[in-house]
Structures are given as C-alpha cells and as structure tokens.
Amino acid sequence: MESMPAGSKQSLMFSYKMAQLTKALWKSVEKDWQMWVKPFDLNINEHQILLISYQLEGASISDIAKFGVMHVSTAFNFSKKLEERGLLRFSKKTTDKRNTYIELTEKGSELLLQTFEEYEKDTFGIYEGAMPIKQLYGKFPDFSELITIVRHLYGEDFMEIFDASLSNFDDEFLEKDGNLVSKYHAEKE
Numbered sequence: 001m002e003s004m005p006a007g008s009k010q011s012l013m014f015s016y017k018m019a020q021l022t023k024a025l026w027k028s029v030e031k032d033w034q035m036w037v038k039p040f041d042l043n044i045n046e047h048q049i050l051l052i053s054y055q056l057e058g059a060s061i062s063d064i065a066k067f068g069v070m071h072v073s074t075a076f077n078f079s080k081k082l083e084e085r086g087l088l089r090f091s092k093k094t095t096d097k098r099n100t101y102i103e104l105t106e107k108g109s110e111l112l113l114q115t116f117e118e119y120e121k122d123t124f125g126i127y128e129g130a131m132p133i134k135q136l137y138g139k140f141p142d143f144s145e146l147i148t149i150v151r152h153l154y155g156e157d158f159m160e161i162f163d164a165s166l167s168n169f170d171d172e173f174l175e176k177d178g179n180l181v182s183k184y185h186a187e188k189e
Contacts, residue, residue, distance in 0.1 A: 025126065032124045040115055045070060045078045050112045053088060053104045055165045060099040066154075067161050076100070087111060113182045116173060 006014070030044065037047045048068045053059055056067070065075040079102050082088040087108030091101050104112065121127055134140050151159045173180050 028125045028129070032126065035123065036119060037115060039118075040111060042111075042115070043078075045074060046082055047112075047115065049075065049079055049082060049102075050087065050104065050108055051165075053102055054109065054112055055168055056161070058101055058103050060101050062099060064102065067158065069154075082108065116180050117182065119180055 033044050033047070037044065040047075042050070045068070048070075049064055052064050052067050056063055059067075061072060061076050061079060064070075064079065065072040068075060079088055079090070083090055083102075086105055088102045089105055091103070093099070093101060130140050147159070150162075172183055174183060175181070
C-alpha cells in the first residue's frame, strides 16, 4: 500500500507542532544543562565538545560539528578556548593535513568525568517531566519515532555515534549511592 503524500496544510501543522514542542523541550534542557556545567566554567557547546572528544577519541573538528549539531566555526572556536585551558590538544595527521583533530588531555578527561560525577538528576526539569510516563508505563519514553526522524535528517553515521555514545556511557559509569562514578575513578580507589 502506497502512502499518500502530505498536503500543505498537514505539512505545516506537523512542522509547527514539531517546532513548538522541540523548542519548549530544548528551552528546559538548555537551562538545566547550563546550570549543570556552569560550576565547571563551561558552557553547553564546550561541554558537548569535551563529551564528543571523549567518545570519538581523536575526532576532527568536522566530526565535532556534525555530531554536536553546530557550525564548524562554532566547533573550532569553542575547541580553541578549551585548548587554551589545557583541556584539549589540537593535531594534524601526517596522512590528512586538511583536517584538524582534537583529543582530550588528561585534565580535560578529568573535568568531563567530574561533571558526570556531580550530576544531580533532580535538577533536570526534563527528567521530572518524564517521571509520570515512567510511573505509568514502568519506563522512560524510547523516542523511536523521533530517532527515525533524526536518522533521516542526519544519516546513519550520526545515529551510530549516538548509539555508541550511549553504550559507552553505560559501560563506563556506575551508580553508587545514587551518584554516578566513572569506572576509571572507581578503579583508582
């Protein structure tokens, strides 16, 4: 059975609904994320760059921009600030002089891990907003429809990095007394 293409009115209504809902969600996430990373003298873009660098281990600025959903100049400028603070290191590969690559320094890795270890779930409105769903269905939303839309917009490689980052995070952190602890720090103790 062939699906009927959407008409202009249906397309507009869908786009408007998606715009309003995602903007409202983002506003809540943005406020909470800023409050979370502010004590570490980071902004959202810098925190995301540290996280992507941690996940991709030697990412190019283009990779950071793509997976951070930011302009290349934004990725470069914020990465430069992180480098000046000793949190990132820039390099060029001998086989690829056109791209700039970044990697976390030990100091950058420590700071990123500290942000996760000091995360407090009760300070995120989006988490609290999803609790009625969890209480009703016993789980948080799985976002399958939204993931399908993002997959079509950004491609399979974007989703592969997204899935890998979630898997890595799950593998690299433990919950101890209601707080996150990196396995790296747990092994040091």
